[in-house]
Amino acid sequence: MVPVSEPTLENVTAPGEVVHPADSPEAPWWRDAVIYQVYPRSWADADGDGIGDLPGITARLPYLRDLGVDAVWLSPFYVSPMNDAGYDVADYRDVDPRFGTLADADTMIATAHDLGLKVLVDLVPNHTSSEHAWFRAALAAGPGSLERDRYVFREGRGPGGDEPPNNWPSVFGGRGWTRVTEPDGTPGQWYLHIFDVTQPDLNWQHPEVREEFHDILRFWCDRGVDGFRVDVAHGLVKREGLPDWHGPVGLYDEVDADTGPTGVGRDAEAIRSTDGQVLDHTATGAAPMWDQDGVHEIYRGWREVLDSYGSPDRILCAEAWVTPESRLARYVRPGEMHQAFNFDFLDAHWAATALTTVIESSLRSNDAVGAPTTWVLSNHDVVRHASRLGLDQSRPRPNGIRAGDPQPDAELGLRRARAATALMLALPGGAYVYQGEELGLPEHTTMPDEYRQDPTFHRTHGAVTGRDGCRVPMPWVRDAPSLGFGPGSDPWLPQPDAYAGLAVDQQVGVEGSTLELYRALLEYRRKHRFGHGSLEWDALTSSTVVAFRNTSGDGERTLLVVTNLGDAPVALPAGDVLISSAPLDDDGSLPGDTTAWVRLPRE
Template sequence: MGRVTAATTPPLTAAGTLVHPADSPDAEWWRDAVIYQIYPRSWADADGDGIGDLPGITARLGYLAELGVDAVWLSPFYVSPMNDAGYDVADYRDIDPRFGTLEDADAMLARAHELGLKVLVDLVPNHTSSEHEWFRAALAAGPGSPERARYVFRDGRGTDGEQPPNNWPSVFGGRGWSRVTEADGTPGQWYLHLFDVTQPDLDWTNPEVHAEFESVLRFWCDRGVDGFRVDVAHGLVKRDGLPDWHGKVGLYDDVVTDDGPQEEGSPPEESGVLDHNATSDSPMWDQDGVHDIYRAWRTVLDSYGRPDRILCAEAWVTPDTRLALYVRDDEMHQAFNFAFLETPWDAAPLAAVVESSLRVNDDVGAPTTWVLSNHDVVRHASRLGLDQSGPRPNGVAADDPQPDAELGLRRARAATAMMLALPGGAYVYQGEELGLPEHTTMPDEVRQDPTFHHTHGEVTGRDGCRVPIPWTKGAPSMGFGPGDHPWLPQPEAYDDLAVDQQEGVPGSTLELYRTLLRLRREHRLGRASLAWDELCSEHVVAFRVSARDGDEVLVVTTVGGDPVPLPAGEVLLASGPLGEDGTLGPDTTVWLRPATA
């Protein structure tokens, strides 16, 4: 939804000038951790029902230990009607039967810790499911009740309250309010849902809401989780008075949308799709009050002592100085660097976002947390094979311009090699280590993303990046599970990208990732300093990362352009073939130990 951009920055610091200092060698684990995102529905299906589950995850954790990551983050596995793939939570303290049981969760945690992997779980505090016991009680209790005060209920505007309380749309399309029918059968109040109609927003001015989520944090900490990725971390608090908003509505302002069940005879609304990105005037995003919530949460987590349990913010916030507020030393530990993810494949913007991100986070003593793909965006092996001059698409359909698969994978390998050399932490989305592309030809009839349905297919949505990953070529569901009908169909191209087709194969994307992660750890790149190198140019991003003991690595990424002569030194790895004449071709990253180091 839109493109997050770095704050405007001056020209890059002169080559050789320190941009970012090295971190302490005994810094906390999360400051340079590489964390692997598991989307439980799509990683491994143990029981053959076509949906991934916790026993499947447990059985495959050894693969991640061999890959070389430090931790895993699991998208929601809680009890849910699955109207938004589990981000509509009906019970925060239990496992949905599709995924297993609390005992399965305990077994998964135990196995991960046995392998040296930490585990983060998703926390969804902006909204619950409409099937949550709180919301059911709110509907039964009626206007003015303590039960309704847990959510954002308001009387409507107009003579009979027939108009929503304000003009806010939903991220998924259509208006952001739905009207309820009261117990006596009359049209009643409206409730806010910035996402699906089945995801009512909680009212974070209510002390009961604060107490409940602090209790949920303790529940999972007591079971042994090592942290939480916080969904829509910038959205919990709304501006006082819930004023109308006349800012940017998103990429699809003219899309005819539908916010779910409406009164009989009510036409679809043409209200567009709410942009998820916070701007200075958006009353539903990035309000200062969210920081009080996270200070309280930090206190809860710190009470468990070491090893540190962490919070990671999913906060689509600009400028980057606003994002840095989330990672002050008494709030969250990490915040995804979406500005980096959204930056087009262009040397100058890439270098600018790297420098700006490092500097603003250094100002608050926090690491930068890099990311290129996740369950909400087009996979970067496909995204980087598209035209880079426009905004990032929300999905790719069969009748859209198709990515250049070869170019996209070459750029994705180069981008990842650059990312994993940068100081700070990093997140890797399941299957990107296989070079998986977006499923861009998925039939409409199998799509499940609410964005696709609320916009009547005008917005493709996120199903294409959520397809079950392939483990074994030629096996049922490509080894995802014993059945041959996964919850989303896999494209034919995935068969040749299966794990068993890449393990031990020199030059495969899987082996590239394993080498990147091994060398990153050996050279302590996540805790290194960074300075720009003189090789930086219109088509080259080049920097030197140096550990405190003087171990230095020169990282050179070519972003298009002509081949670049490599300086003297020992090549540690390259994301693609090097020229026979010692040059680095376009869209390639190399790590080398300079001859002078």
């Protein structure tokens, strides 16, 4: 037997005590659902133009059924000039011709339902495209008009109004305000854009804005969608008076290796306004453009719209970069949203103390409001975890990786990614999987700059790499044009050489492949209802080991989940090893950077 170090259980409940009680086996579908994110531009290209489309998605839906997920979430496919990859919406009720037609969307939704998959679509309520009919009307109508009041227009400061209304920057770099030329040709008002200059922020105090989005929700629910992922859910309401802000505004924070998110870009200390007034931003835990209490009234109205459709539930999932967990839990209180991405879990470095702390604090915060926790490791905005976990874990998480940056250890990163996923999918609650992570896809870290399209890269003049590296098209077939992404050989972003060996056709049915690992994890999870299960820490938990017991939602199975984050192997107790993310040692012990699921004998 391999000796195990004494447990170190700082900041977590002692072993044997229930941290999280089991959910009801009859709980609604979304409380334990595993939802797969499809990035439409990069999933499958049916017409050969190098851009993924809705017919391509429809054709590949059986793959998701066979993978074992419960639902699919699609990033935006609305009419858009694509200045921010579709998150700049010009028409919320139509499909951009690049992706197909409304009829294609109907076919996709119907096909998914026939396969037993639910469908979520992205909703972008913080801002529209500058090409949206409302914004064009606002520019034409001039200052003081009802049309302008749908957005955040203000007079400038200083002589002639030459300075922006406040000092807010854009998340993507540069100023957060742009001055318009009025219809008579004179320099005029400024409009707020927390993101790109082509993404003007909406004024959510305006009743027409609120009613418009109620109608958009109904439009897509009437077409059969099962829910909405809400972009920048914490950003719709700004602090009254739009005070100056001297802290950062970035969504994608620096993360401390030991303690997790630093709060940079989310939380901040109190500051003073230009007139010397103290502004207690710690009262709401956020900068004045984030996480204002007024957002919750908006989502209560949305929930009423969705609840009017009856059973099964149509759901809302918040993309809210909010800390601490108690603030995030406010988004999933009864009568508001159903889910909120757990970005503190995504942000946690590969360290046992960080993981045990964030798992327990997340479960307890959401349990306090009766909501499940929604786990996630990768998405279209962050470096893929197969690469992120291969970087120096003492450093903050980067926003993109370029050829001149420190490169991830690909083998170590994939090993840790498999272990992290096996840990995540054993946790009670829901989970999201980002397209291609089930293949172990790494970030494209050597993409030539001329291919980059992320506005973050261009607005910062290359100082920030941005998100293109995690958005590269899927590899389906090793020896096909664009690796089977489409009939053409030139996809919209280039695929790295490593993707060929990771293509779907190279992993299906191959024992030990990452794809087959995901399939096995999802099969066991669904069969034994571990998403509805309870959680208590096991005595194996230490400064290098995360170990917990999940008693399934039906009370029939107790699963011991052990993740070894250290160098020394860990002896596993008696029981059947159902799955391990990497082979066990010859003596049956668990090697480093590996997770095992052990079915314990009945007591």
